[in-house]
Amino acid sequence: MEVMKSDGDHIKIILKEMSVKDAESFYQLYFGDESADRDRTTNEEYMNPVQFTEHILSLCEELYSIQTVENENIVIGDCALHHWNQEEKKIEIGGALLPEYWGKGIMSAAFELLIAVAKEKYQVNVLVAKTEITNLKALKFAEKLGFQKISNEDDIIILEKRVL
Numbered sequence: 001m002e003v004m005k006s007d008g009d010h011i012k013i014i015l016k017e018m019s020v021k022d023a024e025s026f027y028q029l030y031f032g033d034e035s036a037d038r039d040r041t042t043n044e045e046y047m048n049p050v051q052f053t054e055h056i057l058s059l060c061e062e063l064y065s066i067q068t069v070e071n072e073n074i075v076i077g078d079c080a081l082h083h084w085n086q087e088e089k090k091i092e093i094g095g096a097l098l099p100e101y102w103g104k105g106i107m108s109a110a111f112e113l114l115i116a117v118a119k120e121k122y123q124v125n126v127l128v129a130k131t132e133i134t135n136l137k138a139l140k141f142a143e144k145l146g147f148q149k150i151s152n153e154d155d156i157i158i159l160e161k162r163v164l
Contacts, residue, residue, distance in 0.1 A: 013109050014072060015064035015079065018057065022065055023049040025075035026056075029096055056080075062117055066097065066110050076101045079110045081118055089125040090160075091118050102137070111145060119163055129159045 018026060027049035047055060057063055061084045066077035079095030093114060097107050118124045129147050131138040133155050143149075147159035 011104050011106055011109070012069035013106055013113075014067045014069060015110060015113055016067065018053070018063040018065050018078065020050055020053050020057070022075065023053040026053050026065065026078065029075060029078060029098065059083075061091065061122070062114070064110070064114070066095070066106065068106070077106065077110065079107070079114050081114060081122070083128070084122060086122075089123060090128055091122055091124050091126075092128045092130065093118065094129065107141065108145065115163060125162065125164055127161045127163055129161070130156050131159075133157050 016022075030052070060080045060082040062081040064079050065075045066079060067073070067075060077095060077097035079093070081091050081093055083092040085091070093111065095107060095110060095114075115127065118127060127147070129142045131142065133152065139157060139159075142159045145161065147161045150158045150160045152158070
């Protein structure tokens with residue numbers, strides 16, 4: 001299992017390669033308290049934590065949980081590389097972080113580590129980020145990291161960053 005640690009002045013984080021054994025904590029990132037309600041429903045599209053984690057893992061080249069060095073046992077977010085286009089040397093980057101950890105440099109540190117993986121392992125030329133047009137915080141974050149708006153697809157803004 002690959003584990004990466006950040007350095008620098010910001011909050012120190014650890015990225016751990018995600019696996020099905022992390023299903024409960026990973027699922028909580030996306031569904032939180034809703035997961036208890038979902039357990040009582042009969043929705044055909046419902047995925048339990050293991051199914052959800054397996055599904056997301058199947059879509060990603062790299063998927064990591066984010067923890068702080070101070071508390072390695074709590075998953076506070078995730079970050080991923082997905083939709084690798086080998087021909088164009090492009091890969092999408094994305095992630096999520098619990099709101100109480102926003103604005104602390106955590107996702108910047110995670111993306112810094114993930115971008116290094118993208119460059120080294122996949123020899124990417126371009127990183128792609130997508131966010132909903134209404135997600136102004138994610139848009140501002142991506143632009144701060146050097147991503148530029150390229151186009152829109154319905155309610156999604158597509159941004160790119162050259163990493164050569």
